[in-house]
Amino acid sequence: MNKVLKITLLVLAGAFLVIQFFRPTFSNPPIVPGQTIEESANVPAGVQMVLARSCNDCHSNKTIHPWYTQIAPVSWWLSDHINEGRGELNFSEWNTYTAKKKAHKLEEICEHVESGEMPLNSYLWLHRDAALAPEQSRMLCDWAKAERAKITVE
Numbered sequence: 001m002n003k004v005l006k007i008t009l010l011v012l013a014g015a016f017l018v019i020q021f022f023r024p025t026f027s028n029p030p031i032v033p034g035q036t037i038e039e040s041a042n043v044p045a046g047v048q049m050v051l052a053r054s055c056n057d058c059h060s061n062k063t064i065h066p067w068y069t070q071i072a073p074v075s076w077w078l079s080d081h082i083n084e085g086r087g088e089l090n091f092s093e094w095n096t097y098t099a100k101k102k103a104h105k106l107e108e109i110c111e112h113v114e115s116g117e118m119p120l121n122s123y124l125w126l127h128r129d130a131a132l133a134p135e136q137s138r139m140l141c142d143w144a145k146a147e148r149a150k151i152t153v154e
Ligand code: HEC
Pocket: 051, 054, 055, 056, 057, 058, 059, 080, 081, 082, 084, 085, 088, 089, 104, 105, 108, 109, 110, 112, 113, 118, 119, 120, 123, 132
């Protein structure tokens, strides 16, 4: 029994080492001047701080990759979320969106933070300080509504 346990642990340790060679790319796509939400919408400093702390890792090209997020299998799971998150909403490419898309995304931002869907729960597990206090959700939501109101969509 003892021997079986030892072999199992060795195999697991070996597998853990081997998967470390399969690294997702950690480089952030370039930020093109003029495309960011900060440059193309009114984003007050307080909102920018909340976005930076709670959203930008998955919804911008400013992802911060601390060492513990670079260890497989966490790295695979996180890079999936980053790719998917950027695909849905990328604050660094905001100005490439049509007015209609911007309006829609602003509505979604309010809905997703009010429902507690964002930031993803699994992310908060590693980034506890990214959790939104109720006043921060409200601030994001009020901001998103105010920006939404400025956009005319025909
Ligand atoms: C760990 C990565 C991660 C973080 C952090 C994160 N998101 Fe997301 N977000 C995703 C993923 C993945 C999706 C797509 C799947 C889904 O909707 O669950 C998504 C989807 C969304 C959508 C839906 C877009 C649409 O059109 O349906 C909105 C809006 C959104 N996120 C806003 C936010 C906001 C605001 C924050 C910060 C308060 C945030 N997210 C934090 C990963 C993340």
